[in-house]
Structure formats: structure tokens, C-alpha cells
Amino acid sequence: MTFRARHLLGIEQLEPSEIVSVLDLADRYVDLNRRTVKSADVLGGMTQINMFFENSTRTQASFELAGKRLGADVMNMSVAQSSVKKGETLIDTALTLNAMRPDLLVVRHPSSGAVNLLASKVNCAVLNAGDGRHEHPTQALLDALTIRRAKGRIQRLTVAICGDIAHSRVARSNLILLGKMENRLRLIAPPTLMPPGVQDFGCELYDDMKKGLEGADVVMMLRLQKERMDGGFIPSEREYYHRYGLDAEKLSHAKPDAIVMHPGPMNRGVEIDGEIADDINRSVIQEQVEMGVAVRMACMDLLARNLRAERGRAAVGVMV
């Protein structure tokens, strides 16, 4: 098993072998999570702080559950209660928390790169739970695990990512991960929601959804990020739904056994038809949520191992 990272800031830093290590370990945690007794004493005695500078229910709950199942002491800090509102800078907040000696810091922040900045100032392991439009690595890993379990592999698949790619950190992390694992990638979006230069990532770009879905093994829908838009990216939600909302007719252009994914929360009737989302034969959206807990357990387990090893080396005075 290889996993060398000190922090998990993005998929960009991971080697394919490290991605496979996470997925393999996560598979074992899926089994654990399906038992009645779900606890493992992997993070016993360790402290995990969840710092969410941006509201999130599902991701925070998933990280909290993952930490608790591994036996860590978990503390949630949401921005509404924090001193950030009193004018404290991100770095000061980080240093204050760092002084309380946490072992794992899970951070979500609305600015791209904020988690990297924070990670450079603390001496615990930092997990990026989403920074601005930059990366959301655990989401990409849980998507990869979901795909691997549904399709039996995470290579040589045709994956279509559809929707608001410009504002999506999920899309960025996913296209980096799926690219590293040598899949064929298609991005489907209205041109106003397509970020510049993505063709250089080795993706095929489509503004016609039906053509983009042709022969796809995996259809990954994205949420329309209304809160990140400053207006005028799409004419209206109904026109968006007509052209880019996933319904049975559009899905029929993909492979008959294509799976449908969505990182949630869904805007039903905007980017996805409710019936497709609930179709247990096509939709793996609930599995994604389940895999989320397992993947986060695996990531924290691996980071904790590296942290222990590092501290062990420091204790016996080995130069690193």
C-alpha cells in the first residue's frame, strides 16, 4: 500500500497508486460500515476538528461520522460561531486551533487555495473538504469508488461530466482523477459554464448533451451552483433543464447500463429529472453517499498513519 501524502489537499498531488490505495482501503471500510458494530479503533485518542467556513450539512456529517467510527474525538466548528466574524484572519484561526493540538483538520472554505494556505501553517494533517472552485478530493475519491464498485474497474471508461463545470470543484477533482486513471472524459455544458483551457486536460467538449452522452458508461451530473454565479450564465432554469437536464430521453443516448451520479444536493427539475434520480437501476446517488463515509475513513486512516510515522521519526531523532 502506498500513500505518502502529509495532507490531502487535492487529487493533483496524488499518484495513481495512491488513489488505488485509498480505494482498496475504503472497500474494507464499506464492509465495516455495513455491520451492526461499526467502530474501529484506528484513530483512538486522536482529535479531529471539522472547520467549515462554508455551510455544508452532508459533507460535514460524513466527515464527522467517519471520524467517530474510527474512534477519534471529533469537534465541529462552523463559521457562524467562530471569531472569523470578529475579523480574525484565516491564518490566526488556524494557528489558534493548531495550538489545541488536533491531529486531523478537515477544512472547507469558499476561496480557492485557502486550504493550501492553512495547511502550510499547521503541524497536523489537513484534509480539504472543498476550497472555492479548486478541489474537493474526497468527493472525487468517493465517486471513483462508486464507479469501481458498479463497473468493476476505474480505467478505460467513458465518463460524461455534465452541467456547471465552471463553478464546480467536484468537476475539477473528478476530471483530474479520472484523467490520471486513463479514462475517456467528456465535458458537457453550455459554453458559458465551461471553464477556459479545459480541452488541454485531454477532455472532449460538448455543448449538445445528447451527442456528449453517446456511448457513455458513467453520467456524472453537477449541481447548478446558483450561489457562485454573479448572474447571466444561463437564460433560465427551465431552458437549462430543457437542454442540459438529465431525463430518460437524453439518458437513452448513453450505454444501456450507464450509471447516473450526482454529488448532491440535487436541484430536481433543474439538472436532473426526479424519476432518474430515484431509479434504483440507473442511479447510484445513494451509494455515493455511503461510499463517502468509507472513503473519508480511508483517507483519515492513511493520513493518521503517516502522521504517526512522522512523529515517531521525530521522537527518535531521525532526520527526514
Added chain:
Amino acid sequence: MTLHLTNARLIDPETGTDAPGALTFQDGVILGRGPAPKGAEVFDCGGMCLAPGIVDWGVKIGEPGERHKESFRSAGMAAAAGGVTTIIARPDTHPVIDMPETLAFVTRRAAENVVRIRHMAALTKGCEGQEMTEIGFLLDAGAVAFTDAFRVSTNTKALARALTYARSLGALVVGHPQEPGLSAGAVATNSKFASLRGLPWVHPMAERIGLDRDLGLVEMTGARYHADQITTARALPSLVRAKANGLDVTAGVSIHHLTLNEFDVGDYRTFFKLTPPLRSEDDRLALVQAVAEGVIDVVASFHTPADEESKRLPFEEAASGAVGLQTLLPAALRLVHSGDMDLPTLWRALSLNPARRLGLPQGRLAEGAPADLVLFDPDAPFVLDRSKLLSKSKNTPFDLMRMEGKVLATWVAGVQVHKG
């Protein structure tokens, strides 16, 4: 006092020559290149380069309002150490220099400096782009040009009036070519890199649209116009066309856009956050060529001090700008070491052209010119340590970079103000 500088390599941007020689000055004025007059003190330059001092156009000084970032004193020390003998200061201070009284205040504050400091005044009140300032009074009070710095007016009618009025007085207007709507909120240039980093981007076309608007207004009003920074290849044809059509137009570029590109931002390094944002390597190469060919007239540092706190923030929220008074010369020498241009060509952009455009007598080695000089070793290597910079703010993108070119001595009006 008469000083005879002998055994020098004279870099003369006016004649375009780079040749061994000697230079004599007396009472702050260059006497000529002949043999040492009787009684003159002789200074051996050791074969090093002697050039007119740099005229750095567009320097932000923290006075009034932000003296903790930069004072006239600290800016002057940094300038002298960097071979800059004339600072052309920006008016986007707190408060804005938009009244003759404010201008008189900063002129007085700047008077007892080791280098010369001249001020641009605001073109519109508060740099807000709505109402023109007292351009006539400000000219009388010593303003060398009029600008709203990096603020772009969306009120085109008000801008047209200001340009028309400025023209009647022969005042030079400095614009910041940028379409403000397209560039709103952007901190990076649109590219794969900006997408990967998830940073809000602006298309380089925003600069050309901004420039085209300004040039249209110049054609309409006949004003004298200088574009502060051209940073994209796309904007260059408009500039070439305007010059060919006989418009009274010049343009500048920052040294950072000539020596760095968007990838230098790397892992969200905020010292590389600039206005406008760093561009692609193709843009950088086109700009270097434009300077070599004289399409872009002026190279400047756009020295913008920022305190540590304002840079220790997530990239989008961090302050924009970099200090550059002390690093302009070694950074600019990269363009010579890379073979893109020779020293006289570079010095035309650093010294002669800005002085000429602003109606100043600097930038020349001719008889009667002010003895504002820099002696430097173009090849001396060093690694930049930002903590050693003399600016109060240390926000340089060149920290820990290898550079070549050391200032050995700086004279302003014949007085030595720096010894390296």
C-alpha cells in the same frame, strides 16, 4: 564640486551607444565627456556601466494615508539602491491626490528626498471617474500627468470631457486599459492554469477593449495619452495602429509582466498577484519584443507596497501588487542577458522615454543634462533576500530568485545617494 567619472562603459539611450568613455559633471549638471578638467575629483568606474538614472513611472507611495506600507523616505532609499533617480508617484493614496492643496502637501513631504519625486494627480475627483479634477491648478502645482491609477471610469462621457479639457492645457493623461465589466472580480488570466487553480479569470480581450475605447476617445478629443500597462499580445496591434495614425499615444509595461508569467503563481503565491494578472508565456514574449522594437515605450516597476497581513490571505482576497523600486534594474537586465535587447534599448524604456514623455530633462548623458546617474555591474550575480529590501513592504515576487546586476553607485543632481 566637479567629478570626473573615468574608465566607464557609457550607456547612452539617446544615441543608442554602449562604449567606453568618461563623464564629467559639475553642480549637478553634466559637462561633457572630455578629459578631466583641472581640479576635478576623479572616480574610477572600473569598466562598469554608467547610465542615466531610471525614471520609474507609476510608483505607489503610502503617503498620505498608508505610511506603514511605504514612506517617502523608505521609497527614496529603495529607489537610490535600485538606481532609480526619479520616482513618478501615483495619486491613488488615502486621500486621493485630487486637489492642489493635497498635491502641495505631498510635494513638500517629498522635497527633502535622496531621489527626485514627481507626482501624478488624479484625473477625476477621488479617482471615481465622474467629475474631472482642477487640472489647471494641479498643473500649476506641479502635476506631471493625470490618472485614476488602476480605476477605470465607466462614465465614458465624463472621461471624454476630462480628456477634452486636459487637451486644452496640454496635460498628459495616463489610462489603465481594461474593460471593467469583463475584468470584474478576476484575479487570473483565462487559461488552463486558472481553471486548474479554480481562480476567477479575465479574458485578455478585456485589455484590448479597454485600450480601444481609450484610443477612440483620444482620436475624438486629441488628448495626449499614455497607457500605463499593456500586458497582452492582443492589445499590441491597436497600439501600433494608433501610433501609425499619428495619435499622441505612448504605452508602458511592468517589469513583472516582462519577466514572469501566470505559472509563477504556482501554489497560490500571493506575491505574484498583480493588476492586471500575470499573463501567458506567449504574451510575455510578445511584450519583450514590443519593448525591443519600441512599440512599448516605457518599462516601470509599478511599485505597489503591501503589508504582510494583506498578502497572507487566500489568493482571491489578498492584496494585489508588488514592490519593485529596488529590483527593477536587475530584473530588467534579464532582458539583456536573454539576448532580447541591448542595454541602450533597455535604457531608452527605463529612462529616456518616460522622461521625455513627461517633459523632464532626465534620461540623457548629453551636456547640460542633470547629473542623475547610475553605475552598475550588469553581471554581478546574487540571490535576492526580500528581508534586505529597503522598502517598508517586502512583497517582491523575486524573493530567493537568482538575479544578475548590482547597483554600485547612484548620483542625483551630482550628489552620490547610494554606494553599493
